[in-house]
């Protein structure tokens with residue numbers, strides 16, 4: 001597996017510069033905001049894994065159960081599968097569940113798995129999870145510490161010429177894109193694939209507000225820590241002086257836009273300096289920094305956006321209790 005950028009290396013310096021540029025740009029927008037992928041440094045990834053264990057965050061268990069029960073059907077449809085690409089694998093446990101469930105379909109023929117994630121620690125964990133799957137199934141693991149867009153280009157450039165490719169985009173990661181962004185990104189995936197290749201996408205569904213509220217603002221405060229850790233990261237990496245105690249986590253269901261928004265709310269008027277992003281700002285009491293949107297879908301809407309992007313529905317499986325859909329489509 002490829003290691004992440006070494007501290008002090010040219011790659012690490014350019015990642016820090018890009019981070020600083022984004023912080024300066026997004027924090028001066030109205031309303032102030034931050035791109036959600038910056039939530040995932042090593043601590044952010046660990047906190048996300050803790051969120052997945054919470055009783056109120058049900059979608060991880062629901063999707064894993066669907067993959068375990070339908071994995072064989074999924075891999076039967078993409079036979080002969082030779083290249084598997086996961087965008088944002090987190091722990092890699094879901095992909096492992098899929099490969100384990102469909103191991104018979106792979107018949108021990110080598111499979112190349114490309115893992116694309118901005119988080120070095122997630123890639124490390126996912127690589128180890130996949131590496132431990134099934135000794136009789138040879139798996140070559142290639143990691144790409146990159147955004148979805150860049151990593152997908154890198155991964156498809158190196159896909160095996162024989163057999164078919166499956167892109168997995170699980171955990172409702174698509175929900176972090178706004179609707180035009182989701183359309184554009186699904187088209188980008190379609191363009192990267194050949195006819196007959198497939199996309200497996202997991203989407204969280206619209207559900208009662210009280211359930212969404214608990215999933216994004218849990219009574220243990222783990223999601224709050226996940227959100228506030230973004231400020232800890234900016235302090236550490238860009239020399240900022242955010243007073244973490246002066247921000248509270250807020251999750252709100254925006255029904256008109258069909259999304260849960262996460263914000264960090266300043267609890268007092270104060271100044272913040274971020275020297276490495278050349279930024280000084282005054283936050284008013286109650287002012288928010290918008291850190292993440294998680295759009296929720298209806299099952300038919302998922303099919304429509306995939307069809308608009310140039311895919312044809314193979315099958316959709318719904319976990320009714322948790323309100324989660326797993327949709328398999330083919331590039332046609």
Ligand SMILES: C[S@@+](CC[C@H](N)C(=O)[O-])C[C@H]1O[C@@H](n2cnc3c(N)ncnc32)[C@H](O)[C@@H]1O
Nearest residue numbers: 037040088089090117118119122147148170171
């Ligand atoms: C919500 S977690 C889901 C993880 C896993 N798919 C699951 O279902 O448990 C999102 C994952 O995608 C990664 N990620 C988030 N935004 C990303 C982006 N724009 N490009 C690449 N990776 C991203 C995060 O580091 C994290 O590992």
